[in-house]
Amino acid sequence: MELTAESGNLSRSDVPREYAMQKTIKRIFDFVFALLAIVALAPVWVVIAVWIFVTSPGGVFFRQKRTGLNGDTFEMLKFRSMYRNDKADEEQSTADDPRVTPVGRLLRRSSLDELPQLWNVLIGEMSLIGPRPHMLQHTEYYSARIPDYMKRHRMRPGLTGYAQIKGFRGPTPKLEDMERRVKADLEYIDKYSLWLDLKIFALTIWRMVTFKL
Numbered sequence: 001m002e003l004t005a006e007s008g009n010l011s012r013s014d015v016p017r018e019y020a021m022q023k024t025i026k027r028i029f030d031f032v033f034a035l036l037a038i039v040a041l042a043p044v045w046v047v048i049a050v051w052i053f054v055t056s057p058g059g060v061f062f063r064q065k066r067t068g069l070n071g072d073t074f075e076m077l078k079f080r081s082m083y084r085n086d087k088a089d090e091e092q093s094t095a096d097d098p099r100v101t102p103v104g105r106l107l108r109r110s111s112l113d114e115l116p117q118l119w120n121v122l123i124g125e126m127s128l129i130g131p132r133p134h135m136l137q138h139t140e141y142y143s144a145r146i147p148d149y150m151k152r153h154r155m156r157p158g159l160t161g162y163a164q165i166k167g168f169r170g171p172t173p174k175l176e177d178m179e180r181r182v183k184a185d186l187e188y189i190d191k192y193s194l195w196l197d198l199k200i201f202a203l204t205i206w207r208m209v210t211f212k213l
Helices: 020-040 042-055 102-110 117-122 136-142 149-154 175-191 194-209
Strands: 060-069 073-079 126-131 158-160
Touching: 020 042, 020 117, 020 126, 020 194, 042 073, 042 102, 042 194, 060 136, 073 175, 117 158, 126 194, 136 149, 149 175, 158 194
Parallel strands: 126 158
Antiparallel strands: 060 073
């Protein structure tokens, strides 16, 4: 089942009318930052890619279909952090998940596994800041159980977001865990401003450079 802007409680009339200038600045910043970051971090990408390649069988990148803007589907990129398995598109990872490789555990703790999503940002499928995109199965499941769930797709999904800096990240084993995350996503959309984006961006960078092994 593919949920679109016309299904799952989301309609075109739900899409917020942002100030044209803010929307334009946000997209320009996304494009310029993603391009410069990809170029500047190219050596890091190479090191990570080689490290993954020599320590476990399988490709360097992990591609997964996620729900994006207006409920459309796109293919999100990550550095592969798990051994090859048949449940990667169905089950969230958990603490001490045996599917996660030793290298993958470090990449996840430091959020470096998310770096390839800069490409998704560059081509306009994602933004630097916005609600995190969910797996298609989770979109279908939670949209039937959480009111206004699909309204979180009124903005491009983000590499990081308001929910993440508030601590709502990782597995969501209970429905209320996802409810808190969705509530934060909708709060971000309602309060959206370029200043809020900059605040989220700065806090995300700080947490990345101060993570604990």
